[in-house]
Amino acid sequence: MSVTAAAGFLAAGVACGLKTTGKRDLAIVQNRGPLKNVASVFTSNRCKANPVLWSQQVMADGIADAIVLNSGGANCYTGARGFQTTHATAEAVAERLDISAGDVLVCSTGLIGEQLDLDKLKTGVWDAGLAILTGGATSEQAGLDAAHAIMTTDSVPKLSVRTVAATAAATASAATNVAYTIGGMAKGAGMLAPGLATMLVVITTDAMLSSEQLDVALRQATRVTFDRLDSDGCMSTNDTVTLMASGASGHEPGIEDFTLELTALCKDLALQLQADAEGSSHDIAITVTGAISEDEAVDVARTVARSNLFKAAMFGNDPNWGRVLAAVGTTQATFDPYNVDVAFNGVKLCIAGEPGESRTLVDLSPRAVDVVIDIKAGPASATIWTNDLTHDYVHENSAYAS
Amino acid sequence: MSVTAAAGFLAAGVACGLKTTGKRDLAIVQNRGPLKNVASVFTSNRCKANPVLWSQQVMADGIADAIVLNSGGANCYTGARGFQTTHATAEAVAERLDISAGDVLVCSTGLIGEQLDLDKLKTGVWDAGLAILTGGATSEQAGLDAAHAIMTTDSVPKLSVRTVAATAAATASAATNVAYTIGGMAKGAGMLAPGLATMLVVITTDAMLSSEQLDVALRQATRVTFDRLDSDGCMSTNDTVTLMASGASGHEPGIEDFTLELTALCKDLALQLQADAEGSSHDIAITVTGAISEDEAVDVARTVARSNLFKAAMFGNDPNWGRVLAAVGTTQATFDPYNVDVAFNGVKLCIAGEPGESRTLVDLSPRAVDVVIDIKAGPASATIWTNDLTHDYVHENSAYAS
Structure with a gap:
C-alpha cells in the first residue's frame, strides 16, 4: 500500500x-x-x-x-x-x-x-x-x-x-x-x-x-x-x-x-x-557499546563502516578484527585503545586488546553480520548499518554512470 | 642501492x-x-x-x-x-x-x-x-x-x-x-x-x-x-x-x-x-586549487580521494564529475558550491557549477589520471595521490587475511 x-x-x-x-x-x-x-x-x-x-x-x-x-x-x-x-x-x-x-x-x-x-x-x-x-x-x-x-x-x-x-x-x-x-x-x-x-x-x-x-x-x-x-x-x-x-x-x-x-x-x-544496497552480499550491523556519548558511539561505528579493508574482509567472510581496531584507532573518541573487545556474531575475537576466542568459531556465511565493539569508557551505544565491499559493488558503480 | x-x-x-x-x-x-x-x-x-x-x-x-x-x-x-x-x-x-x-x-x-x-x-x-x-x-x-x-x-x-x-x-x-x-x-x-x-x-x-x-x-x-x-x-x-x-x-x-x-x-x-597499490589500475592525482589554505585544499582533495563512487568510476574509465562534486560538498572548506570547476586530464567538464566540455573528450584509458578541482576561494593548492577501486582490490583484500 x-x-x-x-x-x-x-x-x-x-x-x-x-x-x-x-x-x-x-x-x-x-x-x-x-x-x-x-x-x-x-x-x-x-x-x-x-x-x-x-x-x-x-x-x-x-x-x-x-x-x-x-x-x-x-x-x-x-x-x-x-x-x-x-x-x-x-x-x-x-x-x-x-x-x-x-x-x-x-x-x-x-x-x-x-x-x-x-x-x-x-x-x-x-x-x-x-x-x-x-x-x-x-x-x-x-x-x-x-x-x-x-x-x-x-x-x-x-x-x-x-x-x-x-x-x-x-x-x-x-x-x-x-x-x-x-x-x-x-x-x-x-x-x-x-x-x-x-x-x-x-x-x-x-x-x-x-x-x-x-x-x-x-x-x-x-x-x-x-x-x-x-x-x-x-x-x-x-x-x-x-x-x-x-x-x-x-x-x-x-x-x-x-x-x-x-x-x-x-x-x-x-x-x-x-x-538492496548495490552489489552487497552482507548486511552488517556495527554496534559500539561503552562510549561516553551516543555521538562518540556513532562516530566509532561509522568509521569502521567506512573502512574499505574491513568491508572487503566481510565480503570474504574473514572475521578480520585487526581491521576493526585499525579503524577504531583513527577516531578521537574517548577510550583506551588497548582495552577494547570485539565480537563477530557473538564470538569475542578480541578481549581487552588481545586475541580472544578462535576465528574458526565465527560463521560469516549468512547475509546478516553483527559486529559489537565495546570501548569500555561509558554507558552509551549506537548501531550503524552498512554493507560489504564486493566485486558487484565495483562493477555496478564503474559500469553504470550515475 | x-x-x-x-x-x-x-x-x-x-x-x-x-x-x-x-x-x-x-x-x-x-x-x-x-x-x-x-x-x-x-x-x-x-x-x-x-x-x-x-x-x-x-x-x-x-x-x-x-x-x-x-x-x-x-x-x-x-x-x-x-x-x-x-x-x-x-x-x-x-x-x-x-x-x-x-x-x-x-x-x-x-x-x-x-x-x-x-x-x-x-x-x-x-x-x-x-x-x-x-x-x-x-x-x-x-x-x-x-x-x-x-x-x-x-x-x-x-x-x-x-x-x-x-x-x-x-x-x-x-x-x-x-x-x-x-x-x-x-x-x-x-x-x-x-x-x-x-x-x-x-x-x-x-x-x-x-x-x-x-x-x-x-x-x-x-x-x-x-x-x-x-x-x-x-x-x-x-x-x-x-x-x-x-x-x-x-x-x-x-x-x-x-x-x-x-x-x-x-x-x-x-x-x-x-x-604498486593493491589491485589498482589507475594512479590518480587530485589537485585542489583556489583554496583559502593548504589545509583546506588537502581536506577537499582527500575527501574526493576517499569516495568509493568516484574511485569505482575511475576504474570504469568514466569521467563522472558529479561524484567529484558530491564528495566536495561534504567538506566544510570555504567555497561557493555552485561556482566550482572540475577538469579530468585537462578537459573542463564542469565550469562554474554547470556542464562544460563534453565527457567524450576525456580519455581515461591510461594509468595516470589528473583531476583538478578549482574551488575559486583563495590562492592555496594541494595534491593527493590515490588509486581507483577495482575488482582486484576487493579480491586481494577479501581473500588475503592481512
Whole structure:
C-alpha cells in the first residue's frame, strides 16, 4: 500500500521516457487533506540539487499539496536552466491538479550534471495527473506504481505501512479499531550515507498533526534510522525525506507515540535500503557499546563502516578484527585503545586488546553480520548499518554512470 | 642501492620462515657512523603496534645504531607477550652486533592480532647479523635483499637514491664530485592512508646532520609526500618512516637544501607505493586549487580521494564529475558550491557549477589520471595521490587475511 494506505492521499506512477528502459520514471503523490501539513529533511551535502533548492522553499511554510518525483536524472549541477526545469515541473503539476506551484515539492534522482528533458517531464505529469483525476489513485496498485517510478538501481520497490490501533484514550474517527495509518515508499541503492542516503522517501499519514509536530517527529525518527545507514560512505546531492499529514483519520495522536511509530516505519524502510544496497552480499550491523556519548558511539561505528579493508574482509567472510581496531584507532573518541573487545556474531575475537576466542568459531556465511565493539569508557551505544565491499559493488558503480 | 648507497651503512635481508612462502622476511640496517643520529615519524593511529611503541622509546634520544624489520606479522594487538617479543628481537640484534638494545629500532608488518614466532625471529637476526659481520653488506645486492625482506603484498621492492653534487660552497669529503648521498627503501601496497600509509620506510644518509635537523627535515618531507598518499583511506597501526644519518661523507649540507633532496626522494618512494597499490589500475592525482589554505585544499582533495563512487568510476574509465562534486560538498572548506570547476586530464567538464566540455573528450584509458578541482576561494593548492577501486582490490583484500 505504501503512500496510499493513509486516508486522504492519491498517487500515480507513469513512464515518460526519462529512463531509457521505458520503465516508470515519474510519480505524483497528492494530499487531499483536510490538512496539508508537511515536514521534510534534506541532504546535508552543500552541493544540493535544483529540486532540493526548490523544495526547501516550498516546505518553508509547512504546507504542501503534492510532491512530484522523477528518476532518470538528478537535475544537479545543471545551473539556472536546471532550476527552471524544476520550477516548470512544479507549474505543470499545479496546472494539472488545480493547485499552487508554491505547494508542490519536487524530487529527482539519477545522473548528476545533465539536463532533464522538460517535454518528457510535462508528458509524465500530464499522464500521472490523469490517473489521479480519474480514479484508482488511492489503490494499492497506485502506491506500488509510484514506488516503481522512483527506482534507479533498486532491484525492488521499498514499501512500509503501520496501522495504529485506537486505545482507550484515543478518539478513533471510524468504527474500526484503527486510529490512524502511516505509509511510506523509499528508493536508494547506492550512495547511501550520512545525513541520509541517496534516498528519496515519501511518508504519508492521516493523523492530525501540525507541521511543527511533523518536523519534530521526522527529525527524531531520521536521526536514529536513515542517518544510521552508511552503505558506502558517499553522500548524495538529492536526498529528501518528506512526511505529509492529511488529518483525514480525525485522530490526533500523542507526539511521543507518533514518533515511535514513525521511527519504526523509517527503520523498516532503512533496512530495506540496506538489504538492496548495490552489489552487497552482507548486511552488517556495527554496534559500539561503552562510549561516553551516543555521538562518540556513532562516530566509532561509522568509521569502521567506512573502512574499505574491513568491508572487503566481510565480503570474504574473514572475521578480520585487526581491521576493526585499525579503524577504531583513527577516531578521537574517548577510550583506551588497548582495552577494547570485539565480537563477530557473538564470538569475542578480541578481549581487552588481545586475541580472544578462535576465528574458526565465527560463521560469516549468512547475509546478516553483527559486529559489537565495546570501548569500555561509558554507558552509551549506537548501531550503524552498512554493507560489504564486493566485486558487484565495483562493477555496478564503474559500469553504470550515475 | 637504496639503504646501502650512503656511506656508513650495512644491510642484510634473509628468510627465517615468518612468510609461509619461504621468501625473505627479516632485514637489518646498521649505521656504523661516525654519527648515529636518527629521526622517525610514526602512524598517528591511536592503536599502535608493539614495535611502534618500542621504537618511540628508542628514538627519543635521537640516537640509533640499527633497525630490524620483519614482514609476516604486525605484532599488533598481541598484548604484553607481543611487546616482549619486540624487546627480545632488539636484544638479539644488540647481542649479535655488539650494540645496545636501547639503540635498536624495530618495525613489523603483516596480520594484526597474531603472535610472532620469536624463535624464527632470532634465527633471522642471527643470519642477517652474520651477513653484516662477514662482508658484502654494503653492496647493492644487500640493499636489495633488505628491501625484499619487508615486502608483503608489494609486487616489487621500492628503492630510491639521490647523490647530491658538491657545489662551490660545499666542502666535499672525497675527491669525487659527490657531496653526500641519500638512499631509501619502502614497502606498502594496501592500507595506504593519512598520516602515512601501511608503510615501512628506511632512509639513510651520510650527510652530517643532528637528530634535530633530521627531525625537522623528515617532518617537512613526509608532510607533502607520504602524508599526501591516500590509496584506500585506511590507516595502518605500524607505519614508521626512519631517517638515519652516519655523517660518513663529512659533508654538512644546508638544512633547506637537504630537505629539498629528502622531499624529492620521499616523493619518488611515495609514487612507487601508489603505482604498486593493491589491485589498482589507475594512479590518480587530485589537485585542489583556489583554496583559502593548504589545509583546506588537502581536506577537499582527500575527501574526493576517499569516495568509493568516484574511485569505482575511475576504474570504469568514466569521467563522472558529479561524484567529484558530491564528495566536495561534504567538506566544510570555504567555497561557493555552485561556482566550482572540475577538469579530468585537462578537459573542463564542469565550469562554474554547470556542464562544460563534453565527457567524450576525456580519455581515461591510461594509468595516470589528473583531476583538478578549482574551488575559486583563495590562492592555496594541494595534491593527493590515490588509486581507483577495482575488482582486484576487493579480491586481494577479501581473500588475503592481512
